[in-house]
Amino acid sequence: MAREFNSQGRHEPNVPSNTITYFLKEALRRTWASKRTSFVAVAMIAISLFVLGCFLLLSENLQRAVERWQGHSRVTVYLNSEITPDQQRAIDAFLASHTELAARRFVTKQEALARFKSYFTNLAEVAGNLEENPFPPSYEIELRPGIAQSRGFEALMTDVRKLPGVDQVQFDWEWTRRLRRIIEVLNIIGIAAGGVLAMAAAFTIANVIRLTMMLYHEEIEIMRLVGATERMIRGPFLIEGLLQGTLGGIVAVAVLAAGFFAGQRTLAPSSSLLWGFLFGCFLPWQKIVVLILGGTVAGWFGSWLSVHERREEA
Amino acid sequence: MIHFYHVTKRFDRYSTALHDLTFQIEKGEFVFLTGPSGAGKSTLLKLILRQITPTEGQVVVNGRNLNTIRRSVLPFFRREIGMVFQDFKLIERMTVFENLSFILTVLNVSPREHKRKAYAALRAVDLHHRMNAYPLQLSGGEQQRVAIARALINDPLVLIADEPTGNLDPDMSQDIIRIFNDANLRGSTVLLATHDRDLIRESGRRVITLEHGRISDEKISVGERAPARSDNVFGLAQ
Numbered sequence: 001m002a003r004e005f006n007s008q009g010r011h012e013p014n015v016p017s018n019t020i021t022y023f024l025k026e027a028l029r030r031t032w033a034s035k036r037t038s039f040v041a042v043a044m045i046a047i048s049l050f051v052l053g054c055f056l057l058l059s060e061n062l063q064r065a066v067e068r069w070q071g072h073s074r075v076t077v078y079l080n081s082e083i084t085p086d087q088q089r090a091i092d093a094f095l096a097s098h099t100e101l102a103a104r105r106f107v108t109k110q111e112a113l114a115r116f117k118s119y120f121t122n123l124a125e126v127a128g129n130l131e132e133n134p135f136p137p138s139y140e141i142e143l144r145p146g147i148a149q150s151r152g153f154e155a156l157m158t159d160v161r162k163l164p165g166v167d168q169v170q171f172d173w174e175w176t177r178r179l180r181r182i183i184e185v186l187n188i189i190g191i192a193a194g195g196v197l198a199m200a201a202a203f204t205i206a207n208v209i210r211l212t213m214m215l216y217h218e219e220i221e222i223m224r225l226v227g228a229t230e231r232m233i234r235g236p237f238l239i240e241g242l243l244q245g246t247l248g249g250i251v252a253v254a255v256l257a258a259g260f261f262a263g264q265r266t267l268a269p270s271s272s273l274l275w276g277f278l279f280g281c282f283l284p285w286q287k288i289v290v291l292i293l294g295g296t297v298a299g300w301f302g303s304w305l306s307v308h309e310r311r312e313e314a
Numbered sequence: 315m316i317h318f319y320h321v322t323k324r325f326d327r328y329s330t331a332l333h334d335l336t337f338q339i340e341k342g343e344f345v346f347l348t349g350p351s352g353a354g355k356s357t358l359l360k361l362i363l364r365q366i367t368p369t370e371g372q373v374v375v376n377g378r379n380l381n382t383i384r385r386s387v388l389p390f391f392r393r394e395i396g397m398v399f400q401d402f403k404l405i406e407r408m409t410v411f412e413n414l415s416f417i418l419t420v421l422n423v424s425p426r427e428h429k430r431k432a433y434a435a436l437r438a439v440d441l442h443h444r445m446n447a448y449p450l451q452l453s454g455g456e457q458q459r460v461a462i463a464r465a466l467i468n469d470p471l472v473l474i475a476d477e478p479t480g481n482l483d484p485d486m487s488q489d490i491i492r493i494f495n496d497a498n499l500r501g502s503t504v505l506l507a508t509h510d511r512d513l514i515r516e517s518g519r520r521v522i523t524l525e526h527g528r529i530s531d532e533k534i535s536v537g538e539r540a541p542a543r544s545d546n547v548f549g550l551a552q
Contacts, residue, residue: 219405225363227390227393227395
């Protein structure tokens with residue numbers, strides 16, 4: 001006896017495991033069948049995510065450098081070489097009276113010279129031959145967290161600068177502030193460039209899926225006529241886009257990592273401060289996951305655009 | 315089971331395939347649809363499968379008005395209809411077995427059952443030895459038999475066929491008609507479009523004759539009624 005017609009068929013049952021297997025098999029088969037177009041789609045995703053990854057890597061390393069500097073944010077108060085003991089005592093008392101200054105350390109002229117010799121060993125001989133020690137005495141002042149950004153602190157530093165015997169006051173957080181701005185700009189440029197490229201990549205995937213759907217239009221028609229649901233028809237195409245996007249993301253991270261570690265090995269040891277900062281460390285795993293997921297989402301979006309459009313045509 | 319109410323189908327201003335057609339086919343009936351080429355047979359079958367919609371009138375299949383059927387319900391409706399297409403509509407990149415197995419995947423049949431059901435269906439059309447062949451490696455007649463096996467594999471509620479014996483020799487045609495008879499005995503309503511007057515003549519079945527998109531004749535053919543039910547070749551009627 002033939003089965004009764006399922007008039008309540010408006011809700012599809014859950015996708016069984018054999019359907020998911022079918023989706024995956026079909027997606028992999030179609031990707032393999034159109035290798036060249038799939039390669040273009042994967043490459044587009046990989047390039048866009050690589051560009052985004054470069055910016056992320058750059059800002060990540062700069063961010064770490066800034067955090068490292070800011071962790072021990074300090075002010076250096078350079079004194080006149082001819083400062084009198086009274087003037088120094090007055091300065092010391094003034095600094096001690098302000099609680100926002102966490103700690104201070106007096107660096108003598110001799111200590112400054114010794115530091116210079118230890119930091120710049122190739123110039124140590126030149127420094128040793130000098131008739132007179134050119135390095136001024138100074139106070140290195142550690143700041144309490146968050147003080148550097150406060151308004152009152154600028155006024156305090158203006159007061160310090162006016163003290164008799166003070167030659168110069170140097171804030172190193174000015175650099176970090178500028179670097180922070182650079183990082184912000186880098187992040188914006190990276191997100192904008194990566195976003196535009198990711199959109200372009202998504203549209204490339206959309207076109208690849210569109211081409212594949214045109215290639216399989218007879219099969220799709222047969223599927224519809226024998227009662228395949230739209231989910232069954234669209235599933236493999238969506239998975240195809242998703243796989244291409246994910247693969248693009250993985251390729252981007254792999255190329256980025258290869259470039260980074262090669263650069264770290266060959267460029268960073270050249271004792272340049274810049275290279276040291278740029279090749280400090282690779283992206284944290286969270287950002288790697290975000291990059292790969294970015295590819296997955298772009299791939300999914302591209303294929304979704306195509307199957308949605310073809311469904312409307314159907 | 316199948317009701318046509320004043321159905322007209324126009325493809326454009328100058329081409330009207332069906333004119334104000336009204337008829338009904340009851341549940342469990344076996345009906346031949348005949349007529350010359352261009353009479354509108356294929357159009358009528360397409361309307362039943364809801365490949366196309368009527369310009370005027372209503373088509374109702376199993377109590378469901380196909381003019382208003384929702385897109386989300388359409389696949390489930392089609393799963394209950396076995397259709398043998400004139401151009402077979404086999405998927406060329408799939409083997410014979412895969413063409414049948416694919417339908418079972420669509421119908422969410424467990425993969426463990428695929429081989430048994432596909433084999434049974436192919437055995438019924440005497441093609442079980444060609445399970446691993448591709449459609450292009452088969453003759454026209456063999457492709458047609460695969461299409462028939464595919465239509466029958468789900469033990470459909472309504473079975474419609476567009477020239478299912480068009481590429482077959484007389485003996486094989488009789489075998490195929492026997493398969494349709496079996497399906498009919500299992501409860502499927504059968505509508506079979508054919509040119510083959512010999513098949514119709516001796517069937518003892520109702521015959522609807524179309525000419526220029528109109529029913530020109532409707533009668534019961536002479537001859538014996540349907541043969542007794544043969545074994546359950548598909549093993550689907552549990």
